[in-house]
Amino acid sequence: MPYVNIKVTREGTAPGATSTTPGQKAALIKGVSDLLFEVLGKPHDSTFVVIDEVEMESWGVGGVTVPEYRRRSAGGGEAAV
Amino acid sequence: MPYVNIKVTREGTAPGATSTTPGQKAALIKGVSDLLFEVLGKPHDSTFVVIDEVEMESWGVGGVTVPEYRRRSAGGGEAAV
């Protein structure tokens, strides 16, 4: 009966995408459900997974929004944060 | 001072609707607030209710997305999951 909530910034990480793709969501759902079965023996049918995509300007880290954080980090290899 | 968060898939369950209707949201808010008053004596004014509608492809159960889960269950009477 696990409940898993995954929050990510809404942005494309696949070519041409501007948000998480249906295939990526399906992969996250399968991966998390498999993990809970493997580690805790939870049956797949009893695991709920909810994926929330959050606008980048609504997500903060380092005291600033994600876009601002990345601008400051540019050149420092942190663009994928 | 209760806080209640209700998450449901975004889909229509009333005729012609493609999402939870304003009337259904109002009924959920009233029902939950009444319940907390009846069971725990919490005054209505001190109960917050937040309803989140989640895209069906962002909700997983059985290791797959809800649409895929329903396709597999078709004929098995689980369409309302």
Place this chain on the structure above:
Amino acid sequence: MPYVNIKVTREGTAPGATSTTPGQKAALIKGVSDLLFEVLGKPHDSTFVVIDEVEMESWGVGGVTVPEYRRRSAGGGEAAV
């Protein structure tokens, strides 16, 4: 497939209780599940309910903790907040 999270302060509202009783929890779970079936047609088996009890000093309202808020409201009839 609804998921409902109910957060309340940890305190007794039944005689002699210092927290939500098992009977009150069962009543909340039944009430919420019934509500989702009545309003949205969601089958009981597909509704998860999670109740969190939060220490009173970890819950804030009015800019202060709940115990402090109640002290200030004493005499004002807001003790049940």
Place this chain on the structure above:
Amino acid sequence: MPYVNIKVTREGTAPGATSTTPGQKAALIKGVSDLLFEVLGKPHDSTFVVIDEVEMESWGVGGVTVPEYRRRSAGGGEAAV
């Protein structure tokens, strides 16, 4: 490593705005991150802040939706709830 989730109704509080503005979001993120550093010594880089805006008809208080609550309170000075 704090994680802070701020939920507000989606509405404009700045002139001409119909939702929380980017500047307001940035101010919330900075303010919360500063607070966690000042009170608990948490480094800014380790604090995540996620802001959710919730449609007003999906938020309930007093047993009714926010718009209905405000209509009832009109004249009572509670419009800013």
Place this chain on the structure above:
Amino acid sequence: MPYVNIKVTREGTAPGATSTTPGQKAALIKGVSDLLFEVLGKPHDSTFVVIDEVEMESWGVGGVTVPEYRRRSAGGGEAAV
């Protein structure tokens, strides 16, 4: 910068355990972090995972608490829900 919250019932699934073990928690954290890197390219350092264990009588499914649900399901192979 993903944030993942995993909620499970507090109970032992390893021999002799009465709750999720430290090793199981570590496996969940590693598995989820690996998954977010593989599917979305998220660096491990930017993924937060929070595991909540919920008392069984505070978790509801089928309109009843988990212990009651399992009693009713006994013999039906649903004990692992």
Place this chain on the structure above:
Amino acid sequence: MPYVNIKVTREGTAPGATSTTPGQKAALIKGVSDLLFEVLGKPHDSTFVVIDEVEMESWGVGGVTVPEYRRRSAGGGEAAV
């Protein structure tokens, strides 16, 4: 009517403390409520704040639990993560 949830690891950051102290909780509640008033004009009475303390072994970052993460970072100045 904002709702703010603050999650931090359960640990002492004040001398002799092993968890967030009542004074620190009160400071967080006041600070967040003040912030929402200043930025969005939300009245203090309509802001709820809930603070959750999470066991360190239940919080993951970098693919490992917080204690393990700090052991690896020791000497690198990241102990306050």
